[in-house]
Amino acid sequence: MREVTESAGQVSGVREMGDRGRLADRIARLYAEDEQVRAAQPSPDAHAAITAPGRSLGEIVDTVFAAYAERPAVGFRRTEVVVDSVTGRSTRRVLPVFDTLTYSELGERVSAIVAAWHAAGIGAGDVIAVGGFTGPDYLAIDLAIIRLGAVAVPLQSGAGPARWRAILAETAPRVLAVDVAHLGVAVEAGAPELLVFDFHGDDDEHRDALAAARERDDVGGIRTLPDLFDEYARRTPGESAMGREQSAARYVGRTPGGSAAGSEQSAAPAQPTVPPLSMTSANSAAPAQVDAPSPNSTPQVGASSPDGSPHSDVSAPDSSPHAETDDEALALLIYTSGSTGTPKGAMYSRRLVAHAWRFVRPQSVIDLHFLPMSHIAGRMSLAKTLARGGTAYFAAAQDMSSWFDDVALVRPTEIFVVPRICEMIFARYNAELARRTNPANPDPTVAEQVRADIRTTVLGGRVINALCGSAPIAAPLRAFMEELLELRLHDGYGSTEAGSPLIVNSRVMRPPVLDYKLVDVPELGYFSTDIPSPRGELLLKTATMISGYFRRPDLNAEIFDADGFYRTGDIVAELAPDHLVYLDRRNNVLKLAQGEFVTIAKLESVFATAELVRQIFVYGNSTQSSLLAVIVPSDEALRLPPEDLRASLRASLLAVADDLEPYEILRDFLVEPEPFTVDNGLLSGIGKPLRPKLTERYGPSLEELYTKLAQDQQDEVQALRADAAGLPVLETVARAARAILGCESPDSEAHFADLGGDSLAALSYSRLLTELLDVDVPVSTIVAPTATLAAIADYVDRERKSDQRVTAATIHGRNSATIAATDVALSSFIDTDLIANAPTLPLADDPQTVLVTGANGYLGRFLALTWLERLAPRGGKIICVIRATDDDTARARLLAVFDTDPILAEKIAKLAPALEVRAGDVAEPEFGLAQGEWAHLANEVDHIVHSAALVNHVLPYAQLFGPNVIGTAEVIKLAVTSKRKSISFLSTVAVAAQCTNFSENGDIATMSPTRVVDDSYANGYGNSKWAAEVLLREASARMSLPVTVFRSDMILAHRDYPGQVNVPDLFTRLLLSVLRTGLAPRSFYRPGRAHYDGLPADFVATAIVELSGAPGHRAYNVVNPHDDAISLDTFVDWLIEAGHPITRVDDYADWLARFETALRAMPEVQRAATVLPLLHAFRRPAPARAGSALPADDFHQAIGTIPHLSRELIGKYVTDLAALRLLTQ
Incomplete structure (x- = not known):
């Protein structure tokens, strides 16, 4: 789990690409010009007292409330009563203004709650569960629990009755405090005594919900917080501001002056002056204990009051000096969100809770709080705001729907965001950018204008600190946020179990981190020996680490190793000591069927930035080779015509997928109009996707989609087999690609590789096309740099119109398991008249023009360079034939292979006048050249260096036959056209693999008369070179052609030129x-x-050039x-x-x-x-x-x-x- 809290060094934390003084200037300007920001500066004396060693939780909170008594502590949206003119029912609506309570007013409410619970016999060690939306009432209840020394159990808002019931059964709370919105869940969960907060007596829906709960026989006593405040005000009339009519109006449904319920007037908040809150009472019992150092103990909760009898005094506890309390007493149980399974209660002592109040940076803070109190990040950020004497404004809606309105009203100085908030801001930016952009006359300044408007108008223009946490944020989204804010977006890491912050901006925070280590995760390929940086699961020891899970000592071995390190479940890379980079959750990595690893969370964060995507759940399993998803479209997408929605969503996804691999692209998806929310149980309280719940809801449908896709693919192939004869060739080529790759209907100008095809997919594609079209379409044609789908279709048309072309099948028989040297005869490749006439042709001597095939290959480039160095000084030249669409592109491809070193590039530039490059393909008849170009080569070339080949140790012989065997036959044909030319042929030692009585200069057809064709390593490549050697041996003997064969083994790096290494070998x-x-x-x-x-x-x-050209x-x-x-x-x-x-x-x-x-x-x-x-x-x-x-x-x-x-x-x-x-x- 990732959290984030206050980061160190914010003034120096401006993003690196900007002016490092920008933040300091912004802070200075705010303090000089903004009265609210200036008034919110923390008191140095209070800060010193709070951070002093040895201060207890109660003492810290007392200090805060005393020091900042008259400052606004919390803000909440004002509401007003409205009456439906038809039904006459009263409800409340939210107004575009915030009201505030001072620390004194908030403290008075805490005292009222403490008094009531104290009188009921609730004290130290008792458990109080709280469920509801974060706001002033919730905060007051939480502070009252701290004051009593009780144990808080915040419940997750969207968990549902079953989840609440399990937690309530495990913790046995004395009271469940719940807001009106969750009253029904509380009743269904079998709650004990209920305290209902955020209750408005003038709201008919609130009254109905309360009445329905009170009718249940299985529910204990139910009180409302306004009732409790009224009772407190009556018993302390001379002291308490709670007795004032203005203050009570919000709770009991009447306004100043006694307006009746249903009035549309709204009450202003009271501004009383009251004594500071004392957070620890001498009347409180000793708190329950947690044996913090040992992860094997379970705390005892539910202790009664000291004398075992209920209290009868309903007055507020006094403010006498603090009772001795144990810092290791249990104070809080945070139940994990369940994003990875069943929730467990992380045990927080009073010391750990105090940490959130203590470690703060003294800076003015006005911020908006929307995270739930059931999440540690929500509690810590709220504590840090109060500890600095800041004002915590609460969002009006739990589902973040009011966030933009809230933040514009608050104008925060600090924002805490989760990736979902960033996505919302990005979507708003895109929508506004689209609205303002004129496609016919685009203005490059519009984007910055939109960012400036969002920064100043939407976000208020006062942000001096921005923090992101709870989950990783995609790099493009983070870059956008930093550009928008003109600030660095601090990235924090922490966890419920180990504390927060632990890592800020990839740097380990000491304290609270005491030690860490990385352990190997072999099943995912992460090792401490990884190069260049160790990688593995992060294990931690921290000063803020929990002692274990509540009443689950059996889980301690899972969360702690034998040395007491906490297992985070997070994979990190250690770039340097204390410099850790988060990679992923251990259980977020999925291995697909073809062995590729995919990081689900990373993909979700990337796809979530797509313009038409509101939410996405990416799904896969290890029996499948592709990924699926469930997509919740954006509002803009849902306005599209239904028939256009899927295509538009796919285009939107592809627009953000440039940096993804083919197997990371979604094969298909389901469209879900209903968003993932807390209420429907698919999101945690902070908006995190609950993967088990998402899988439970959508998994069966997604598995059915996998089955359907597989069947569709089979059906497509069957339909093609039936229809191919009557279809245009291009349509067959495109549909076959779709069937093999499972992609949408591809464009005719698409390359097979761009559609996600690799060499093995190309082999399957080749075989299917050959079956459908009755034309051999070799892999070399499919993966050629010039081969679009349209070009492949053109190839098929040419093959059909040409005379029957030689293939491996026509020479050896289709699917032959053995091949014979006697099959490979020159007469099968070259016109017999040309063969017969060859010996009579003159023999070129002392070559002045050398043809080099495959010169852009690894060895070919050095052969070309060596010949250039020899020929250029004496006026000779070399001609290179390179596969490309035109001569200029061919030349660029060749020159690019020398561009690894300035000295080498300069040498090639000087030799360039002696270099001629032609676009061609040796496997095509006459290299695919025009007749005049072929004749030019035949007349001008004196020596041929044939190094071109498709080097692939996986493809079978039939697929290599075209480029490696037919290509050699075309070279021989050129060598005996116009004049005889000597040939240097680059072979391989692999030809010896099936030879008997092998000798260096023996007859290859005699040493290896037959060959086995199988799928063993390099079998196809070795056999193709063997067949080429057979042809060359016959050509030398029958046509008096000088041939020199060079069988090399591994050709290693060049010893002189930097960067010249054969990367694919x-x-x-x-x-x-x-x-x-x-x-x-x-x-x-x-x-x-x-x-x-x-x-x-x-x-x-050098050796090849030296030994070339000998006779015979x-x-x-x-x-x-x-x-x-x-x-x-x-x-x-x-x-x-x-x-x-x-x-x-x-x-x-x-x-x-x-x-x-x-x-x-x-x-x-x-x-x-x-x-x-x-x-x-x-x-x-x-x-x-x-x-x-x-x-x-x-x-x-x-x-x-x-x-x-x-x-x-x-x-x-x-x-x-x-x-x-x-x-x-």
Whole structure:
């Protein structure tokens, strides 16, 4: 639970982006110009007395009431009696003015209540329950309980009879004080003696409610507070202002001059001069005790008066010196709101209650109170106002409906807001902004004018301190509030059980915090070893911590650990000692079916800022991969035509969802016209959603919606199967996307990824389109940067109009479990005349123009750079083919990959005249180029470096066939058009996975004549490169084509250029993940001497350029063959020695479980770069191998020296990842 109270250093707490002197200037101006603010300054002497060590609760409150006797203490909206002209019934209506009571007047009312209860034998240790709306009467009752040394049990307003009944049964109060609005609940709950407050005898509804309650046989005595005040006034006629007619008028239904009930006149408040209130009586019995240090004891309540007999003296207790009281006596039971389950009574001693009065900053305070007294934040904020001699104005309506009117009348100097209030202000701002904005001629100054009007007119223009609590506030909403207020919105954290404030603006408050620690939450991926900051559940020891729950010692083990720390249930990150950032409630994190973690409260706070959303309840469960919600539309939304409402709500939600991940977007929602309220049991007293109640009410309907959506999806697919033949291609493409992703009807210009599709969803989409349209639509086409839904439809149309195109199915048979080298024949891809004529073509020599495919890829960029450096000085050039919509975009895509370092970017700029870039796709016929462009390439290019490929270790062979096999065939076709051109082909060591008798320069078709097609790691990628090698081997043999194949293993970071690291590769993902989680296994390997096979990118690029262009066919295994015992374990050693906090976990399975959980718990923007998508590669320890798994004698001999991996290279990874903002150093 989050609370907020007074924060330290408010003058210096102006929001950082503004002028730090603005607040000081505002305060100085108010004190100089505003009489009310100046008169409300706290007395230095009173402040010193209140905060003096050793002062008891009674002494503190006595001091306050004596020091500020003639000041206004509380304000309440004036009401007047109105008579219905038809029915003749009298009711009261609220007027736009506040009346006040002074501290003396309020104290007199407290004395009246104390006298009556004292006479009834109620004293120290007795329990008094109170239910109703916060106001002067409630406050007077609460202060009377303090004076008697009794125990207050505030009841939640919207809890209902059953909840009240349970609390009353547990606490056994002597009296239940209840306002008229809750009188029916009290009667149904089986109340003991009732004291009815906020009662007006001239209101027919009040009289009817009282009469109905008195008719019940199962209710004890019922008295009204006006009756009690009248009795007190009669017995103290010479002393008490309660006997004055003006003061009594509000309670007994008559006005000055004796006007009859039903008059529309209203009474002004009396202004008597009375002695200060003495809050502790010598006649009071000794209070009940709470063994505070021990969380295992239960206090005894309900003690009788000292002699065991009822008191008969009805006069006020005297004001003699204070009786000795025990600060650890039980004073208050705060029952939790039930937002996470059954309410429990948190036990507050008199010392803890006094804390709220004692720790205050001496600053004038005039504020509006709307929080219930059943919530600790409401009680503490009210106590802090009174302790400073301020004026506490009470809201006119419990449901916050009067808040704007109230705050405009009060013009507070301090506002306490909860997120719901901020949402209301934001909605008002948006409505006013829309009203004033002329779409045809927008004025950029209107927004600031609206903010200024709200700041000065609505909020009164006097706010010098703004506090937010009770729940997290969304960052955009907080930014809006700070811009509106021109103040920092202080964020406070506390809890019912541990006290408040504990953390203010992310800084631990000492006192009251004595100690804290973070404990791991492995199931959610939070660990104290997390990088860059420890994360975990916050456990606290505070000076304001409760001793336990009332009569529930069985729960102590749940709320306290073995060392006495309170378990907050809140997840925080520790950025530095005493610098904690709240992340979430432990039970607010939901793991969806696909393994993604979502934070429900965060999403609700984001969606609540949508213009057409009044309230929202987000729902999900771990068997589903998407989220649903219940939405209460705003008033503006409800005015829309019903047929437009859902679409408008969805658009409103999407407008605030820019920073959310696809799985965080609501799949669907229910529309609920009835707001969530305290009265219908869906909100707590402070407006917090009660999730168990919301789930109870809407859960079944939402589960039915999940079932309906699943059925709709199946029905959509079935309908598509039946209708696709007769539908336009674009409609089929769009409906298939909707069926796969569960989205609304998508726009034709939408990209599949923008609709929430990932590579696995693209695979499902590909298969469905192929089935529906009888055209292979590869994943590479679906995820291409140019591929909108309309572009996918165009692709299908082109495929249908073209000659039968080669696919994996046409070469190997559909869904074949094995593929053969004999299937992969050049004649299946290239015209036989072109093949036959190729040997007769001239062979390009000493290349002056080099074509580089895939130059924007990781290795491709360094190959392009190396060739540029060689060719530019002698007037040569390189041509790069990049997938893009046009040549300019293609060039921009290429240049962007070099933009990590100014030196590198400058080098590319100098070499730019020798760089030509074309937009094309190697998997398309003739690269998708116009005929003239293809001919230009054929005539000009002398050497081809083919590094383009779809590198994906998850997709199957059939999906990689187009870009990796057909793309290679198109390269061969270019190599034998116009003239023969040598080819350098970038392959992979994965081709060796299914080879027998593998040799470095052997015939790949002989070493691996057949291949198994399955879903094992990188099977599809390895097979696609194998098929490409088969084609190239045949091309070299039949067409006298010089071909050099380079089979690389892991290509690591460039040793020189900052930021040049292959972020998506397995090694970088693993290293980043180890650094971010701070977790590594004791060893990545099975027992034995291990080695990691990888080489720096700069070395690989240079080696490939050096060894390219030789006649015939050559193949090199570009691997690290050294038996040097430099392994993944060595890299972890080096990182630890460099000071990186990494914990080694002895058990590999334990490490893997913790590692995966920690990765899944990361925000998506971080998680996307981790090893999580490829974690299956680490499911078991790797076999330890000395040196490379493949022979590399030919490569070693040809290139000479091969570098060992170094500590410096691993250190550069850390620097590079930090430069790319993937890691915090």
